Amino acid sequence: MNLTKIHLSRRQALEVAAGGALGAVALRFGLDEIGPTTAATVSAGGWPSPLGTQRAMAAHLLRRAGFAFSQADLDTAAALSYDDLVDHVVSQKPARLPLPADLTNHNQVAAAWYSHMVTTSAQFPERMTLFWHGVLTSDYRNAARLPFVYQQNVLYRKAGLSDLRSLLASVTADPLMMRYLNLDASTAAAPNENYARELMELFTLGPGNYSEADVREAARALSGLRIQLVDSTGARIAAPWYTKANAQAYADEVNALVRSGATFRGALVARVHDSGTKTFLGRTGNLGPDDVIDIVLAQQACAPFVTRRAMTFFATPNPSSADVNAVATQFRASKYDVATLMRAIFRSSAFTSPTNYRSLLRSPTDYMVSTMRVLNRPQLATGAVRAGAGMDQVLYAPPNVAGWPSNAGWVSSSTLLARINFATTALAHGTTLPDTAAAVRTHLDGVLGRDTTAALGAAKTPSDRWFALLASPEFQLK
Amino acid sequence: MSVTRRDFLAAGLVGAASGVMVPPVFAKGVFAAGIEGIHNDRVLVVLQLAGGNDGLNTVVPYADPAYLSARPTVAVRPDAVLHIDSSVGLNPALKGMKSLYDGGQVAIVQGVGYENPTYSHFENLYVWEYADPQRAQTDGWLGKLLGSQIDSQGHPLSACALGETSTPPELRAPTATVSVIDSITGYMVRGGATRQATAPALYRNTPGIYGVLFDQALSTAESGMKTLAAGASAYTPAAQYAIAGATPAANSLGAALQLTAQMIVTEPSVKICHVVLSGFDTHQAESTRQTALLTEVDAAVSAFMTDLTAHGQADRVVLMTWSEFGRRINENGSQGTDHGAAAPLFIVGKPVTGGLYGEQPSLTSTIDSGNLKYDIDFRSVYQTLIRDWLQGDAATVLGATYPELPFINKA
Numbered sequence: 073m074n075l076t077k078i079h080l081s082r083r084q085a086l087e088v089a090a091g092g093a094l095g096a097v098a099l100r101f102g103l104d105e106i107g108p109t110t111a112a113t114v115s116a117g118g119w120p121s122p123l124g125t126q127r128a129m130a131a132h133l134l135r136r137a138g139f140a141f142s143q144a145d146l147d148t149a150a151a152l153s154y155d156d157l158v159d160h161v162v163s164q165k166p167a168r169l170p171l172p173a174d175l176t177n178h179n180q181v182a183a184a185w186y187s188h189m190v191t192t193s194a195q196f197p198e199r200m201t202l203f204w205h206g207v208l209t210s211d212y213r214n215a216a217r218l219p220f221v222y223q224q225n226v227l228y229r230k231a232g233l234s235d236l237r238s239l240l241a242s243v244t245a246d247p248l249m250m251r252y253l254n255l256d257a258s259t260a261a262a263p264n265e266n267y268a269r270e271l272m273e274l275f276t277l278g279p280g281n282y283s284e285a286d287v288r289e290a291a292r293a294l295s296g297l298r299i300q301l302v303d304s305t306g307a308r309i310a311a312p313w314y315t316k317a318n319a320q321a322y323a324d325e326v327n328a329l330v331r332s333g334a335t336f337r338g339a340l341v342a343r344v345h346d347s348g349t350k351t352f353l354g355r356t357g358n359l360g361p362d363d364v365i366d367i368v369l370a371q372q373a374c375a376p377f378v379t380r381r382a383m384t385f386f387a388t389p390n391p392s393s394a395d396v397n398a399v400a401t402q403f404r405a406s407k408y409d410v411a412t413l414m415r416a417i418f419r420s421s422a423f424t425s426p427t428n429y430r431s432l433l434r435s436p437t438d439y440m441v442s443t444m445r446v447l448n449r450p451q452l453a454t455g456a457v458r459a460g461a462g463m464d465q466v467l468y469a470p471p472n473v474a475g476w477p478s479n480a481g482w483v484s485s486s487t488l489l490a491r492i493n494f495a496t497t498a499l500a501h502g503t504t505l506p507d508t509a510a511a512v513r514t515h516l517d518g519v520l521g522r523d524t525t526a527a528l529g530a531a532k533t534p535s536d537r538w539f540a541l542l543a544s545p546e547f548q549l550k
Numbered sequence: 551m552s553v554t555r556r557d558f559l560a561a562g563l564v565g566a567a568s569g570v571m572v573p574p575v576f577a578k579g580v581f582a583a584g585i586e587g588i589h590n591d592r593v594l595v596v597l598q599l600a601g602g603n604d605g606l607n608t609v610v611p612y613a614d615p616a617y618l619s620a621r622p623t624v625a626v627r628p629d630a631v632l633h634i635d636s637s638v639g640l641n642p643a644l645k646g647m648k649s650l651y652d653g654g655q656v657a658i659v660q661g662v663g664y665e666n667p668t669y670s671h672f673e674n675l676y677v678w679e680y681a682d683p684q685r686a687q688t689d690g691w692l693g694k695l696l697g698s699q700i701d702s703q704g705h706p707l708s709a710c711a712l713g714e715t716s717t718p719p720e721l722r723a724p725t726a727t728v729s730v731i732d733s734i735t736g737y738m739v740r741g742g743a744t745r746q747a748t749a750p751a752l753y754r755n756t757p758g759i760y761g762v763l764f765d766q767a768l769s770t771a772e773s774g775m776k777t778l779a780a781g782a783s784a785y786t787p788a789a790q791y792a793i794a795g796a797t798p799a800a801n802s803l804g805a806a807l808q809l810t811a812q813m814i815v816t817e818p819s820v821k822i823c824h825v826v827l828s829g830f831d832t833h834q835a836e837s838t839r840q841t842a843l844l845t846e847v848d849a850a851v852s853a854f855m856t857d858l859t860a861h862g863q864a865d866r867v868v869l870m871t872w873s874e875f876g877r878r879i880n881e882n883g884s885q886g887t888d889h890g891a892a893a894p895l896f897i898v899g900k901p902v903t904g905g906l907y908g909e910q911p912s913l914t915s916t917i918d919s920g921n922l923k924y925d926i927d928f929r930s931v932y933q934t935l936i937r938d939w940l941q942g943d944a945a946t947v948l949g950a951t952y953p954e955l956p957f958i959n960k961a
Contacts, residue, residue, distance in 0.1 A: 118757030118758045118759075118761065119757050119758045269670075389759075430758055431759065433760055461715070462715055462732065462736065463715070464715050464716045471716075472671065472672050472675075473672060474672060477716070479760075480760065480763055483760070483763050483764065483767050484711075484715065484716055484717045484728070484730035484767060485706075485728075485729050485730050485731070485767045485768070485770040485771035485774060486711075486714075486715045486716075486730035486731060486732050486736075486737065486771070487715055487716065487730070487767075488753075488764065488767045488768055488771060489736075489737065489738070489739065489749075489771050490715070490736075492739060492745075492749045493739065493740045493741075496739075496740050496741035496745055497740075500741075521755065521756055521757055522755055523751060523752050523753065523754050523755055523756065524752055526751070527748050527751055527752050530748075531748070536744060536745075536748070539741070539745060539748060540748055540752065543748070543749055543752055544752050545752065545753060545756040545758075545760070545761070545764050548760075548764070549758065549760065
């Protein structure tokens with residue numbers, strides 16, 4: 073990305089920035105709110121960037137490491153130096169997901185997660201969980217009558233903040249993943265290549281960094297994993313037996329077991345595991361699942377591949393190879409420590425550059441969570457699960473194993489209308505609304521285009537002003 | 551949408567400043583000087599059967615003993631097959647398709663595929679959507695056609711994805727403008743007149759790298775909403791799209807094709823429509839599931855053709871089906887079939903020269919341990935549709951030339 077610094081008056085810079093699109097800004101929502109600057113920097117393609125100020129940098133970080141925040145949160149954050157704030161954010165400990173009534177019900181688990189994303193004070197762990205859900209993705213339709221979506225959500229919240237090795241080891245034994253990519257049906261006699269292939273192609277290395285023979289050999293090494301139920305001490309216990317006639321009793325029993333600490337997890341069953349000699353990415357031996365992960369992590373391609381996915385999600389739509397490699401080197405040197413990765417990304421110039429302002433497009437989940445947060449309306453969480461369908465994102469129902477679209481991929485004439493209509497739905501609930509002028513400063517940094525300025529000026533009621541804010545292009549971006 | 555000088559300048563500066571992506575309008579500005587190749591009133595409707603439709607149970611080689619022996623539980627019973635000739639026939643769920651075939655309006659292209667197939671959904675979707683078995687192209691084949699030969703000006707309704715929410719990859723290209731309309735009732739700004747006026751006004755001059763994309767999506771939506779509102783009174787369906795007693799979910803394709811008919815009848819600029827029906831990945835309990843899906847296809851396509859005829863539009867519409875792959879010859883252990891290779895597809899419409907094209911692949915001389923060899927490269931089908939139906943230039947879209955099939959009636 074080019075760094076374009078234009079030393080002009082702020083007004084001139086605005087005019088230049090977008091061919092006049094950022095014209096007169098209504099006084100009430102004026103850019104004066106962001107404080108005086110002597111040199112304006114034009115961000116990626118035209119928004120005047122406020123990122124020269126500590127307060128705007130804090131907002132930039134909180135919006136991308138979390139979702140949305142209150143003015144008081146921003147006051148606190150902006151009092152720290154940027155580096156201290158980064159440390160503070162990446163060391164946040166996740167708060168437990170409040171249990172939905174039925175842990176086997178996808179809608180309820182997704183609604184519980186939405187609600188949690190809206191209400192938790194530890195936003196960064198939720199953002200990381202959402203990231204891993206898009207990378208190491210799975211589909212709820214593989215979890216019929218079992219608490220697999222809930223378990224994977226809990227797993228990614230916990231392991232997703234540790235290191236890549238622990239994460240991949242737990243994902244390989246995660247029942248939803250095992251079903252989604254057919255590990256649970258892979259045997260020595262008929263190794264299923266699905267997980268082996270995607271582990272390398274989509275999760276860690278990218279195409280071109282392994283051969284078809286490597287896929288076959290990894291599949292052999294990964295064969296024989298089966299889903300078992302263990303109690304809170306790790307001892308294997310019998311799983312309840314489902315029949316149509318006992319559906320309710322079965323659901324009750326599964327819920328009771330999980331609440332008591334039992335979990336479903338993958339275990340290597342010797343009888344169906346291929347214990348022969350395999351050669352995978354140049355290593356030969358009686359390799360098993362742990363070896364596959366260690367060998368994958370030892371590949372040069374691994375750190376840059378995972379780093380690029382993280383930078384595309386958190387930092388900038390098209391990170392340069394130099395930017396990626398600078399971060400990837402730190403990630404690898406830390407033995408794939410996730411906090412190190414994220415600290416490096418948040419401190420990278422690709423992230424902090426003034427030209428990087430509003431370079432990311434909020435995902436539907438991000439948009440809805442942020443809307444619920446700024447309006448303080450977590451009760452919309454259940455509706456958000458359904459509303460996501462119109463915007464192309466139902467959690468745990470990704471379009472395919474490559475995970476979610478990103479940035480421009482979220483935009484169609486249909487999805488944009490769905491976002492706009494969600495704003496109307498969100499505003500239809502409740503009567504008291506926060507002050508809009510303060511919201512423009514806190515949530516949009518006071519940086520408004522001409523259209524949004526005009527719409528806010530023309531709006532006659534608080535609800536109409538909030539509609540203009542939430543439906544605006546500014547609020548879709550971060 | 552028309553590109554004003556101001557839009558052009560603004561977009562140009564955006565592109566130059568960001569170096570990240572070239573906004574569509576900027577590209578359009580450049581291409582607008584070119585001359586579009588396609589000037590006619592012909593419409594192509596693309597019906598995607600997502601998940602990998604089992605070709606062998608769609609166009610059934612009922613007389614081949616190898617068919618029954620490979621599929622002890624999932625084979626279609628030979629006496630139930632709707633005979634096309636002495637060797638193949640249609641799945642009994644396709645009664646309407648059979649009647650259209652008997653009327654000379656269905657071309658069945660057999661054994662469609664490509665060399666060295668992959669067996670992954672993801673990779674095959676890419677192959678078909680981007681017309682590229684190497685999976686290196688970045689623009690969808692219909693998007694390329696649209697942007698370069700049909701409508702580089704970005705008329706919002708030249709291409710429509712109907713009954714879905716995201717832009718189908720085959721229609722994606724920097725120069726392609728696509729209306730994505732999930733449903734008539736959903737394609738609106740809710741909340742009253744003020745909101746309806748405010749929403750589009752928020753997206754007129756959006757700055758930033760997403761500005762053009764946003765503004766175009768909303769201006770596309772705005773035009774589409776107006777057309778739908780006007781069309782609602784100008785169009786009444788002349789056919790029964792819904793299957794009596796079926797759930798709305800089981801009539802989703804009918805709803806999408808009814809919307810397609812409405813768009814074709816009421817909006818003359820419509821050239822390419824995309825609809826999709828999902829659920830064909832029948833690894834388990836195939837017979838029940840595929841029968842339900844093919845019943846839905848049959849009812850929806852039959853109603854669509856009846857409706858177009860009643861509205862005097864049948865001469866200008868051709869519908870093509872496709873699926874990312876066919877399925878394995880041998881059934882698996884769960885009364886289903888796994889991912890396979892070549893499969894038949896349908897070309898439907900009054901302008902079609904009906905009949906069988908290509909050869910049914912052998913069930914015994916196979917590739918990759920029990921998969922069908924292709925006979926017709928799928929790009930032959932694309933090329934025939936581009937050249938003989940839409941009268942465009944196929945080579946610039948496909949990057950090469952393929953043998954054509956005479957399924958378009960040129961008389």
